[in-house]
Structure formats: C-alpha cells, structure tokens
Amino acid sequence: MVKGNKWKVCEIGCYLLTAIGMTLGVSTILVYGSEYVSGLIDQMAQGQKIVTHSRMLQIGSELGLLVLIGFLCSFLKSLSSGLMSMNITIWLKKAATAQVMRIKESALSGKSTGALINRLTGDLGVIERYLQESFFSLLSAVITVIVVGTSIYRLNSRIMFQTAFLCMFVLIIAFVTSKKLSLLAGGRRGRMDRLLGLADDFLRGIVTGRSYNLYGIMEEKIEAAANEVLENEYRRTRISSHSWLLQTVSQWFPTFAMIAMVSWDAKTTHISTGEITYVVLMANRLLKPFSDIPVLLNETAEAYASMKRIRQMFSYEAESDLGKGEIPMMDSEYAVEFDGVCFSYGERKVLNQTSFQIKNRQIAAFVGASGGGKSTIFNIFCGFLEGYDGAYRLFGKESQAYSLSRLRDCFSVVSQETFLFRGTILENIACGRPGADMQEVIQACKTACIHDDIQNMPEGYLTVLAENGGGLSGGEKQRISLARALVKDAPILLLDEPTSALDARTEAVISEAIANLKGKKTIIMIAHRLSTVSQADRIFVLEQGNVAESGNEAMLMSKKGVYYHLRKKEQC
Amino acid sequence: MGKVLWRALKWMGKRSLWYLVSIFAMAALSAGLDILTSYVVKNLYGYMESGSYERILGLIAGGFLAGAFLIGFWRFFTIVYNDEAKKASAVLQKSVYKKALRLPIDAYQNNVQGSFLSKLTFNVEQAADVYGSRFRRVLTPFISVAVYFAAMAAMNWRMAFLLILLNCILFGINLLMNRPIKAVSKKMMDFKAEETGTFSDILRGSKVIRIYGLQHQMQERYEGILKKLCRVQKKRTQYLAFLESLNAGFDLLSAILFLAVGIFMADLGYVKLGELAAVYVIYSSFSYHFLQMGKYVPELVERLVYMQDLFEFLDLEEEPGVGEPVCLPDFASGQPAVAFDNVNFCYSDGTKLFEDMNLAIDNGIITALTGRTGCGKSTLMKLLLGFYPIQSGKILLYGKDIREIGYAAVRKLTAYVPQEPYLYHVSIAENISYGNPDAGAEDIVSAAKAAGAHEFIQRQPDGYDTILENGGQNLSGGERQRIAIARAILKDAPILLMDEATSALDLESERIINEFINRYRGEKTIIIIAHRQATIRSADVEIQIG
Incomplete structure (x- = not known):
C-alpha cells in the first residue's frame, strides 16, 4: 500500500517478532514455574524433606532466576509492543499528510472537508489505540491459551479435553452477552430526547408560561416524561441483568467446574496432589482469555474497517504536475480568458458556455446569485478542477501548457475562509514567498493596514497563533491573509468575497489596497456586496453559469438589466 | 467534596440505605464466589489427605449449590443497585428541570435558551454517573479486600498477613512510579495536542497550501512535531514497560514466593497444603482489588464537581409563589385597576x-x-x-x-x-x-x-x-x-x-x-x-x- 522505507519495515518487523517471542517467554516461564512448584508439592507429599539448607538455596536460586527472566521478558515485551505500535502509527500519519496534500481537490470537494477530517483523524485514532492495546492483548490471549493448554494436555490429556468444553462455554457466553449488551446501549436516546424537548419548549415559552400560571401543567408533564424514561431504564436493567448473570456465571463456574472435575478424578484415579495443585494454579489463566476474545475480535474488526477507509484515501488520484513546462508571458494582452467553458458537479450544470476575457492589469469582478458558478471559476483558475469543456487560457497560453505549480505561481488568493496555521504571524505571512525578508513582510502589512495592529500585540510579529488564528478577529485574519497574498507578489490577485462578513474598516482597507494596486496587477474579485465592485474596470454578471452582462458600473447601470436590478435590491 | 457526596446520598432519602447495602452486597457476594472456591479446595486437600474420597462428591455438589445461591443473590442486588441509581438520577434530572422553570424572569434574559438547557442537561448526565458507577467503583475494592482478608485470616492468619505484606510492597511501587509516569504523560498529551492540531491544519488548509506551494514546508513541520512526540512517547513507553513488567514480575515473584514460603511453612507444619492452595485461589483476585483501592477516586471527584454545580443551581432563589395555588384576596371597590x-x-x-x-x-x-x-x-x-x-x-x-x-x-x-x-x-x-x-x-x-x-x-x-x-x-x-x-x-x-x-x-x-x-x-x-x-x-x- 505505501511505498515504504525497507529499513522501517524491518524495524517494525523486529519489534513484532520480539513482542511475540517475549509473550511466549512470559507464558512459558509461568507454566514452568508452576510445574516446578507442583513438582515440589509432589515431593513433599511423598515425604521428601524440603526444608534443608542446601535444598532451600537451590530452590531459591532456581526460582529467583525464573523470576528475573520473567521480568526481563515482560519488560522487553511491553517495550517492543509499544515501539511497534508507535512506529506504525507515525508511518501512517506521515504518509497520510503527504497524501492529503497531493490528492486532487475534486476528490475532497465532493464531501464536506470537515467530515473528512473528522473521519480521517478518528480512523487514525482507532488504529493507534488498537495497536497500543487490543492487538497485543489478543496476541497474549492466544499465546497464553496455547501454552497453558499444551501444558495441561501434557499433564493429563483427559483433563484437557474436559476443559476444552468449558473453554467453549466461556467463549460462547462471551460472544452472546457482548452482542446483546452493545445492542442495548443504542436504544436509550429516544425517550431522553422527548424529556429534553419538553424542557426546551417550556424554557423558550417561559414568559407566556409564567403569565398564564402554567407551572403546574409543566411540572406534571415533566414528571410524566421523566417517569417514562425511568420505566424504560428499569426495563433495560432487567434485560441487561440476564447478560450480567451469564457473565458472572461464566467467570466463576468454569474454574469451579475444572477443579470439581479434577477432584472427581482424584476420587477415581488418585491423581497426585501436585497435579491437582497445578490445575488449581492454571485454571483461571486458561479460561480468562476466552472471555476477552470476543471483545478483542470486535475491536479488530473496527480497526480493520478504519484501515480500509484509510486505504481508500490512498487510492484517490494525486494531482499530476505534468505540463509542457511553459513559462507565462507577463506582457500578453489578456491575463485570463475563458472560451465556452462548461462544467458540472455530477448532474448539476454549473458553468454553461461561460466566456470572458480579462485584460492584463485590469480590475475585474464577478457578481451574481450564489450557486451561479463564481467559486467554480476561481477553482478552475487555480487548477483545482479538471474535466471541464472549453478553453481556459492564462497569459495567452492554454492552461495545460503550464505545470500545476507554475500555474499556481501566477495567483495570490484571499478567500472568505481564512486559513492560518499554528505558527507566528511572521511565519504565516512570510510563507507567501519563500525567501521573503522582514522588509517585504512589513511593507505588505502596511499596505494591508495590519502592521499597526501587529505592533500593538504584546509579542508583535512573533505572536504565536492558535488553531486557525484563534484569538484574532475576523477582520484581522482577513488582513493578514491579504498581507500574505501581497508578499507572494503574484501577477494575479484573486479576492473571493473579501469583505462579506467583515467590519467596515477592513472593507475600506481592502478597497484602498485594490485602488493602490490598480494598474500594477490583475485583480479579480467575487463579490456579493455590490458596493465593493464599483471600482472594477469590468464587471461580469453571472446567471446560471453564463455571463449575462459585462461592462463597467456606469454602463451596466444605464442598461437597466440584471446588474441594475441586483443593485436596486441590495439597496433596500 | 465530601459534603457534596454526603448531600448526594441524602438526596436519595431512605432509599440510600438500599443503595449502600446493595453496593456492599454486590462486592461481598462477588468475592464470596472466589472464597467458596477456595473453601472447596481447602477441604478437597483435606479429604485427599485423610483419604475420605467419598465425601468429595458431597463437597462438589454443595459447592455448586452454594454458588448458585450466591449468584442468585448477586443478581438480585445488582438489579436493586441499578434501580436505585437510575431512580436517583431521574429525580435529580426532574428537580433540575423543574427548578429551571421557577427562576425569576430576569434570570432567563441573559441566557441563550439553547445553551442554558444543554449545559444543565450535560451537567446532570455527568453528575448522574456518580450514582451510576463512580461511587461504587471507589467503594468496591475496599469492600472486596476486606472480605477476602477476613476469609483468608479465618483460614490461616499467617498466610493472610504474608499476602498483605506482598501486596503492600507492590502498591507502594506503583505509587512511586505514578508521579514520573504522570509527568511524562502530561508532556506527551501536550505534544499530541500540537500534533493533532497541525494534522488538522494540513487537512483543512489543503487549498491554501497548494496555492502557496507550502506542501514541503508543512510536511517538514509536521514531521518535526512527530519527532518530538516520538521522543516523549518512547520515554513513556519505557516507564510503562518498566512498571508493567514490575507488576507482572512481582506478580510472578509473589506467586512463587508465596508458594515457596507456603511450602516451607507447610513442611514445618505451620500451614496445611490445602490452606495454602485455598489462599492461592483468592490471591489473584485479592491482588487485583488491592491495587485498585483509591484508583477511582479522581474520577469520582471529577463528577462530584458537576454535582456541586447542580446543587448550587438548585439552591438559587426562585420567584416567590411559582406553582403554589392562587388565592385571590378581596378587593376594595372604587380603586383604579x-x-x-x-x-x-x-x-x-x-x-x-x-x-x-x-x-x-x-x-x-x-x-x-x-x-x-x-x-x-x-x-x-x-x-x-x-x-x-x-x-x-x-x-x-x-x-x-x-x-x-x-x-x-x-x-x-x-x-x-x-x-x-x-x-x-x-x-x-x-x-x-x-x-x-x-x-x-x-x-x-x-x-x-x-x-x-x-x-x-x-x-x-x-x-x-x-x-x-x-x-x-x-x-x-x-x-x-x-x-x-x-x-x-x-x-x-x-x-x-x-x-x-x-x-x-x-x-x-x-x-x-x-x-x-x-x-x-x-x-x-x-x-x-x-x-x-x-x-x-x-x-x-x-x-x-x-
């Protein structure tokens, strides 16, 4: 699945083998120790004196050695299992992040990005927890059962077969109860929601309720709903109690039965005290893993499902950076041209024979109702969407002529949703262009009117931002975003609804910045608020994926067409 | 917090007695099953020694019967416990909601309705856990340990004390290791938060990352954090491995030591073989519960904080007269309305x-x-x-x-x-x-x-x-x-x-x-x-x- 470092695979393999080996070691030592002790007991029962100096010393040192080896095995087992799970998880995460930054935007855009992130993080978390805990528990359980079972078999095969039945018994009960209990856990929400809904209704209408003295009625209804919930809980308790009963029985009965069977054997075939002691020692160790196995298998299934989903993400197509490696001509007449572009999201036609031309170093604006295709156009500009019909030309050449990175080098973007990462403000702005120095950053910040605000912060440019720029207001984030775009100094500046949710100051700033850049860069805006676009040299009115009107403000207003009506509606 | 717990119990009224009795019974009966097994083992050895094999059948049959009784009672008390716990939670929730409808009107003005109620509901759910499980989890190990100890001491007090000694040492070791493990765990959680944060940064900002060509930079940044996390996590794994193997090794050591010393004492006649085996049967359950004593207290305290918030809420001043029957007094005539x-x-x-x-x-x-x-x-x-x-x-x-x-x-x-x-x-x-x-x-x-x-x-x-x-x-x-x-x-x-x-x-x-x-x-x-x-x-x- 993932092209990995050969050494890494070896390292992980080593850890796994060590863990397995050490688990085997621990179980073996346990068995050996218990056999040793039961041997001692037999000797005692036969009348041999144990309490002699030499004997005690020998026993002490032999047992001591056993314990030491056991300790070492256990330590190595825990260590190697921990390291293995850590390494695998890190490997997965590195690969996942690299992949996410590579896959085509179209693969991500279909689903809501938020849901995707949650799922991905959730799945990786499931796998991490599984590897840390459940995987090795399952391994231990299986190995313990095999080792202890074998030792009992060697001791007395008949006992082993009898115990096998008990083991199956425990296993089956564990399967049945775990399934039942998890089903039950799902069913409680319904009635709770009703009680909650009632309380919510009453709280919303508290003024009316108080003025009509409705407290008595409200109290009765809440009482009734709460009692319903309680009755339901009583019922659930009774149903669950059967499973709890089975669980308790399965914890006690098999051990007891095993000892009983062995005692019965003592009556008939006179097995030795040592053997009995051995069974007493080992009974629980053999049976307990069986009750854990269903839960562990369940968790394995969940981890497997998570793995499958992650693998699916790796199968998404990556963006290809192929292209003929052409260089954009900065002095061509037109910066951007669309010629008969059609694009659909699934069934929905978003762009329908859209055609326009934006002159180099002009200010252009796209307006129109939402869903009319404005964001799609921007996505096509930056090479995020493919599969469109028609031609898209950038600086005179077909977009496919450029490599993806060259294409994107031509654009700076300030979008509605700002994205700032964890790091200092300086880092966030300077990343606009690798190698940007402090002077450029300060200059850009001055143009974006954020410089003074940053200076006023206690740590200034070195202020560390929290998740997505938490702690800053929307306007401040937007202006930092603008500064970053200015640092990049790309020939085309894309502004996607830059002033929609902001304070008047930021709106003024952005308008001023646009005015300052007039004639130096190509500026393309999407705007809902038509007051923003009045500075544009050319306004394109999009309606149902088509350029309905185009021209400058004065022209369009005099036409008294779509633009005129949009403007009028906004003013009301 | 003790006061809050006391109030929470008093809140249940007379039923709190049933509640406490059932907690005790559940723990004791559960322990009782193990004690039953060990009792049977002890007598088994006794019969084998004395050669009275014919009594073994009676012993086994009696054991099964007693076990069935114990389990039956255990089930009864489990149901009682759950019923009482659910009832207490329901009463709490009812009272909270009803109280919420009796506050003076100006208390409602500042609250965005949705969040007021959801905060209350959340608090109730958290506090209800005290009744549902947290309190019991704190008490159960103590009760179990006491019951096991009593049974073992009744059988052979020398063995019982040996067991306690070994477990105390183990408990002490665990306690000692707790602090460094907690410290390194906290550090790890901080790094983990940074790591998950950076990870979600990359996912959410993939467009911006692509436009500014930041892929390489972000990947490096992420790997840097992973490295730091790795180092701390390794250390934590080492500590935990050490502690785990210490526990396991000690478990092994105690088992073997216990048996060795036991055999020694048996040989000297201080203890019968049967008693030794019998105490050993209880040994692992005893150790398990011993180590859990006090372990669940922080969790209980966590929930008691919510309980305290709720009690403070329930003590808020209400608008006078809400819900009481209305009696209209006589009115003097001729007065303006x-x-x-x-x-x-x-x-x-x-x-x-x-x-x-x-x-x-x-x-x-x-x-x-x-x-x-x-x-x-x-x-x-x-x-x-x-x-x-x-x-x-x-x-x-x-x-x-x-x-x-x-x-x-x-x-x-x-x-x-x-x-x-x-x-x-x-x-x-x-x-x-x-x-x-x-x-x-x-x-x-x-x-x-x-x-x-x-x-x-x-x-x-x-x-x-x-x-x-x-x-x-x-x-x-x-x-x-x-x-x-x-x-x-x-x-x-x-x-x-x-x-x-x-x-x-x-x-x-x-x-x-x-x-x-x-x-x-x-x-x-x-x-x-x-x-x-x-x-x-x-x-x-x-x-x-x-």
Missing part, C-alpha cells in the same frame, strides 16, 4: 428607565400606551406582571400591592398577549386551553371563533388537533397572534394586556383586534401598547410614556 405609585426602575446594567413614575388606569376602560421605541412601554407591562423587581415605589392592582397579593394572583387577573406570543409544541386546542385548563372543548372553540381563528384552524390538516411545530412556524404571524388572542379570551381575566406588534398583523387581523377590543369595551380593563393610529383612536384614554 392598575396604579403605579412613585415607581423607580433601572435595567440590570444600571440605566434608569422610570423615575418616580406615577400612573393610574381606571376600571373598565381602554387605555392606549404610546411613546417612541425604547421608552419603556413593554417594560411597564412586564413590571405590572411582576417579571422584574422595582427599586422603590409600589405597583397596585385594584389598590393592593402586587407583592402582597402575590405574582400568581396578578397573573390570574391579567391576560397578557405579547408581541411575539409563544405557541407550544402541542395541539392548537391545547395551546388555547392553556388560558383556562379546566375549559371544555366547546369553550375552546367559541374562544377561537371570538378571536377569528376558527376558520383557519379548521383548514389545518388535523384541525384543532394539529400539533404546532417550532413555535408554530408553519402558520403566518397573524394566525399565531389570533391563537394567542383566543387563549387570552378563554382566560376571561378582568384585565387584558396587549402588546401590539407593529408589522406582524395583516389588515384582516388588525380588524379582528379592533373587534376584540370593542367587544370587551366597558366590560374589561384593556391596556394596549399601540402603534397604529386606528387603535389609538379607538381607545378611551391615551397615556404617553417618555
């Missing part, structure tokens, strides 16, 4: 609204309150209804101070139709019936007819039984207003307070309001906050506020 006597009122932020205000409204007339927005017309009505406390002065209803006769009585005598009346998530008929819950169906219909609501109600899919969702969003503003008026009509109160909405009503509804006012002219005292000229003109008296 409503009077404000030197009333001083400021808003909660300190802005003065009324200063030494005096106002009198006579019986049986229609009064229009006018004035520009924000001058306090709506607030005046709310003060009359006793929704907010006044700083000084008196508000009189038929000559009596409203605080004397009680707010409930005031509200019985008034029917209030606010600008945005609230319609509950029940049927239309029930919504109207809230005016007078004892009214019959015919009265409801005639009230609806009087309010001009009957026709459109009949057009609804289920007529009067149509359930109104979302405050009646599927009806028009005017229709909602008319249902509210029907409710007020049904109440048949002597004083009607109406806050005329400026734009919610259509012309038709406006006509109905005026009809309504005219119908009761002379019969009832009507105070209406008026915006329309027509309404003001149809009133007998106009009072301008401001």
